[in-house]
Amino acid sequence: MERIMMAHGSGGRLSHELIRTLFQKHLGNPYLDQMNDATTLPGGDQIAVTTDSFVVSPLFFRGGNIGKLAVCGTVNDLAVSGAIPQFLTLALILEEGFPLDELEQIIKSVAETAAQAGVRIVCGDTKVVERGSADKIFINTTGIGNITNRLVGPEHIRPGDEILITGTIGDHGIAILSEREGLEFQTPVVSDCAPLNGLIDAFYQPGVKCMRDPTRGGVATTLNELAQQAGVSMLLEEVNLPLLPSVEGACGMLGLDPLYLANEGKALVIVAPEVAEEVLRNLQAQPLGRFAARIGRVQDGKPGLVLLETLLGGKRIVGMLEGEHLPRIC
Amino acid sequence: MERIMMAHGSGGRLSHELIRTLFQKHLGNPYLDQMNDATTLPGGDQIAVTTDSFVVSPLFFRGGNIGKLAVCGTVNDLAVSGAIPQFLTLALILEEGFPLDELEQIIKSVAETAAQAGVRIVCGDTKVVERGSADKIFINTTGIGNITNRLVGPEHIRPGDEILITGTIGDHGIAILSEREGLEFQTPVVSDCAPLNGLIDAFYQPGVKCMRDPTRGGVATTLNELAQQAGVSMLLEEVNLPLLPSVEGACGMLGLDPLYLANEGKALVIVAPEVAEEVLRNLQAQPLGRFAARIGRVQDGKPGLVLLETLLGGKRIVGMLEGEHLPRIC
Structure with a gap:
């Protein structure tokens, strides 16, 4: 009998397989099938949900706690989708015996981070399970944002576009580890956990074609997803990776x-070559973007293929995360 | 040091205390403070979220499984709020080793129940934790609905209104137990777990003032909440409780x-006396409403007080659920 493995939650290859063979198979519809960080829904005003x-x-x-992370993760999924994050729901699963003072610290972080990101917590739910039936606390946040006229998404990516990252890579992964x-x-390594909507508002301009936050599975897995969705190849330059x-x-x-470590306050930004310089300058002028760098480019080639030009000048394939090397990173 | 107890998740008195002393204290805002089954959010078209x-x-x-329950619970929170349920998000926390065929059964139930309720699953998330760090599977659903012109809510309740229930009481609680x-x-007792939006569309008419689904904490706790929010007293008649x-x-x-057992396919419906007869007839004409009954009335008296006229003709106070007699009922 097949069973769930840790790697089904890695964000890597097995996660994608589970989504395809189970969730899309049974639940598929044009909204779910958008397969982006947030889903665009119809209505008088379109909204984005994640x-x-x-x-x-x-x-x-x-650098944070599960409460801060739960706000940042969902705010960032909306923001990289081109939406303005507005509302969050907050649902807790608590283990019997969890200390109330730790819960209060977590809720305070939720409040502070929500205020910083300019979002409101609009409804919530609390369930408690017996001691041993959950590990302390799990948090779900669902986010709702206003759709803007920012036309971003993998469908806009073209060969010749440049790949930027808004800062250093892997800080969250190493901080947790x-x-x-x-x-x-x-x-000491501090998690980069931060809401990105303010940063994105500061650097966004037409010519920014796609944004995505490289969380579980890291930069490598996220770029593989984008290269597949866009049907393009990508070349990264190891020498330019900010670390x-x-x-x-x-x-x-x-x-x-x-390249496989999680980030919780970074975005990959794919831009048209003619605006790359300006976007990078605007990024670097922001505190959260001061280590932003141009790390590669989109090119013709096998659709979905991501290559790395190594420090030694060779090239190697950078695949999607296989297995799970760092569970429960977010 | 104070710690989380099972009763903090009961939906009863301690749940309310936790909401007041922790969540409202740190996160309070006019949306969260609505404290209804779903929150109304602004926008071109108003939406409801839960x-x-x-x-x-x-x-x-x-009568069901966790997948069916996860769809019904959220659909019903939207429907009793007067909204038309439209979209659900679906987030899973899986324990390593959970059998994939059980997961598939659950996802199929999600799909079937969503189809029955006319809602779409629009985005999702899957996390996996190590064996022993969660009990098999936990599911979060967040629902988004269209606000209608159904003006329902505890603020509309007045002395003289009648209290209806859409069917028998306690089936889900006894089925789980x-x-x-x-x-x-x-x-054998079968859970009443069912989406209520179709039923509500069939019986709703002006004069229906408030609806709420008596899940955790049961009819007693839900009526206590409503009596408090509306500042009225209520009198239930034991002889009329459908069991x-x-x-x-x-x-x-x-x-x-x-009165304290959970229901997952029932609604309490408070109606103006002049439409009570008609609403009850329309309810009883529906398969899901065939055991609907008039179980009491709203009256002047101590705000928040819920009384039961017993079979023997005496009256006793029906308080909010204290402690937790049936954990993990939903």
């Missing part, structure tokens, strides 16, 4: 590839 | 009060 559950472990980490494993680095020295050191020590 | 997580145990029971405890009744003989028998045997 949902995410958060099961991160540990609950508290350098070091918290979980008790690793100490000379410069904090501490993250680079940790990856080297632990044998991790930063 | 969220619910489902942790029912066992996952499969007579008997499944869980391996109890066998001569006539299946098997549910009545089980309650007698187990010492349970059916």
